[in-house]
Amino acid sequence: MSRLIVFIITSLGCFWTSHGQTLEDYYSIAAENNPGLKAKYLEFEAAVEHASAISGFPNPSLSFGYFILPVETRVGPQTAKLSLNQMIPWFGTLKVKEEAAALNAEAKFQVFINARNELKLKISQVYYRLFELDNLIQIQKDNLEVLSSFSKTAEVKYQNGDGSMTDLIRLQILINEATTEIEILEYEKKTMITSFRLLLNQDNLEEVATPESLEIWNYIFEQNLDSIFESNPLLNELDLKVQKSEVEQILASKQGMPQLGLGFDYVIVNKRADMNVDNNGRDVLMPMFTVSLPIYRSQYNAQLNEARKLQSVYEYQKLELLNELERNFECSRYELYTEKSRIELYQRQIEDSELNLNLLLTEYSNSGQNFEEVLRMQQQILEYQKLKVSAISNWFTAIAKLEYITAKS
Numbered sequence: 001m002s003r004l005i006v007f008i009i010t011s012l013g014c015f016w017t018s019h020g021q022t023l024e025d026y027y028s029i030a031a032e033n034n035p036g037l038k039a040k041y042l043e044f045e046a047a048v049e050h051a052s053a054i055s056g057f058p059n060p061s062l063s064f065g066y067f068i069l070p071v072e073t074r075v076g077p078q079t080a081k082l083s084l085n086q087m088i089p090w091f092g093t094l095k096v097k098e099e100a101a102a103l104n105a106e107a108k109f110q111v112f113i114n115a116r117n118e119l120k121l122k123i124s125q126v127y128y129r130l131f132e133l134d135n136l137i138q139i140q141k142d143n144l145e146v147l148s149s150f151s152k153t154a155e156v157k158y159q160n161g162d163g164s165m166t167d168l169i170r171l172q173i174l175i176n177e178a179t180t181e182i183e184i185l186e187y188e189k190k191t192m193i194t195s196f197r198l199l200l201n202q203d204n205l206e207e208v209a210t211p212e213s214l215e216i217w218n219y220i221f222e223q224n225l226d227s228i229f230e231s232n233p234l235l236n237e238l239d240l241k242v243q244k245s246e247v248e249q250i251l252a253s254k255q256g257m258p259q260l261g262l263g264f265d266y267v268i269v270n271k272r273a274d275m276n277v278d279n280n281g282r283d284v285l286m287p288m289f290t291v292s293l294p295i296y297r298s299q300y301n302a303q304l305n306e307a308r309k310l311q312s313v314y315e316y317q318k319l320e321l322l323n324e325l326e327r328n329f330e331c332s333r334y335e336l337y338t339e340k341s342r343i344e345l346y347q348r349q350i351e352d353s354e355l356n357l358n359l360l361l362t363e364y365s366n367s368g369q370n371f372e373e374v375l376r377m378q379q380q381i382l383e384y385q386k387l388k389v390s391a392i393s394n395w396f397t398a399i400a401k402l403e404y405i406t407a408k409s
Contacts, residue, residue: 021209023127026200027120033201040115044108051101055094060086060263076269076281085263085290093254100251103244110237117233117404119199124400126196131210132393133189139385140182146378147175153364154371167371174375214392216343219336219399229325231407238318245311252307256300261290325405332401339395346388353381 021029031037063083070077154167197205229235264287271281294300357377364374 023124026123026127026196026208029202030119030123030200031116034119034199035201037112037115037119040108040112044105044112047101047105047108051098051105054101055098057094058087058089060084070270073269075277075279076272078267078269078284080268082266082268083263083288084266085261085288087290087292088260088262090254090257090259093251093257096247096251096254100244100247103240103247107237107240107244110233110240113233113407114237117407121400121404123196123199125397126192126199127208127210128393128396128400130189130192130196130208131214131396132389133185133192134210135212135389136386137182137185137189139382139389140178140185143378143382144175144178144182147171147178150374150378151175157364157371170372170375174379214396216340216392216395219402225326225329228329228406229322232325232405233407234321235318235325238314238321241314242311242318245307245314248307249304249311252300252303255303256294256297258294259292261288261292263288263290329402329405332398332405335398336395336402339391339398342391343388343395346384346391349384350381350388353377353384357381 061084065081065083067077067079067081070079072078151168151171154171158165158168193205193208196208197203264285267284267286269281269283357374360370360374360377363369364371
């Protein structure tokens with residue numbers, strides 16, 4: 001009588017729908033349309049552009065001066081001055097800045113990867129809840145059919161004098177409960193479809209195709225925790241931030257070094273009118289070499305200390321994240337084990353209860369007695385069916401959590 005059949009297999013299984021789109025299809029739709037995910041990717045692209053933007057020299061400076069009172073020289077009065085200067089950072093500074101920016105861009109990409117994985121987890125959670133709701137609704141509809149058949153039998157028994165009005169009233173109470181629960185489940189389903197639609201950013205999504213049954217399998221766990229979490233993008237992000245802070249320490253040291261400047265002054269000289277001398281009116285071109293003097297060391301020391309402290313911050317954050325991931329991993333693994341055990345238990349209970357129900361129905365058909373026990377057993381089967389569906393949904397949700405934690409698809 002149960003619609004759900006759980007197959008325990010030793011290799012990886014999969015789930016499917018007999019019509020419409022699969023869960024993988026929904027993942028693809030969300031990856032293309034979710035605005036939050038698009039924003040994370042654009043942040044990564046912006047960081048890449050920033051890394052390209054800082055790889056060049058600073059802009060040169062050009063200045064022009066006009067002598068209000070010309071400066072008299074032997075070859076004529078100086079009337080204007082043009083200066084061009086290009087400052088050059090200390091050797092290797094630009095390369096280090098570019099490396100720090102590149103590491104920052106890589107960290108942004110890991111943020112994007114985590115956002116993608118987190119979106120996948122949210123979609124999975126809603127999808128498996130919708131699977132659960134669809135099956136709970138169908139179970140209640142099947143239950144209504146069973147109760148209706150009981151009602152016909154009880155009415156015949158009552159008319160023949162072998163039953164009581166109490167049996168009919170009990171049945172009507174159970175029918176009312178089942179009808180109301182279907183209405184509540186249908187309303188929750190609409191709410192979950194709305195959540196699913198918003199995750200996919202699909203305005204025209206009205207129905208979500210879910211399978212009638214899901215297969216579970218024996219999930220194989222890796223024993224080495226380091227290998228389990230090596231693909232986690234949040235850990236990779238913190239590793240990149242640690243590397244970035246190390247590079248920023250080098251950058252702070254280099255920025256504390258002098259900057260070199262190359263340029264020239266060009267002075268415009270007018271000719272002398274009072275006499276004719278050699279090189280009369282010849283303009284002046286003077287090459288220039290400039291060195292900045294970073295004598296105020298407090299700002300550079302502060303940058304260096306900031307980078308060191310941030311490195312410690314990221315290392316502590318990574319340790320805390322590792323502890324949290326391990327804790328969540330163990331909780332999800334425990335949930336996986338317990339839900340699998342519950343599924344197997346509920347299946348056995350359903351089979352035994354159905355056998356018992358058939359015996360009670362035969363007894364009731366012959367004697368008209370123990371109708372209350374028949375109803376109790378039917379409700380017990382109904383409860384086991386509902387618990388089994390919930391356990392299957394929880395099992396797949398736990399798998400989705402494990403895949404998010406380990407960043408494995």
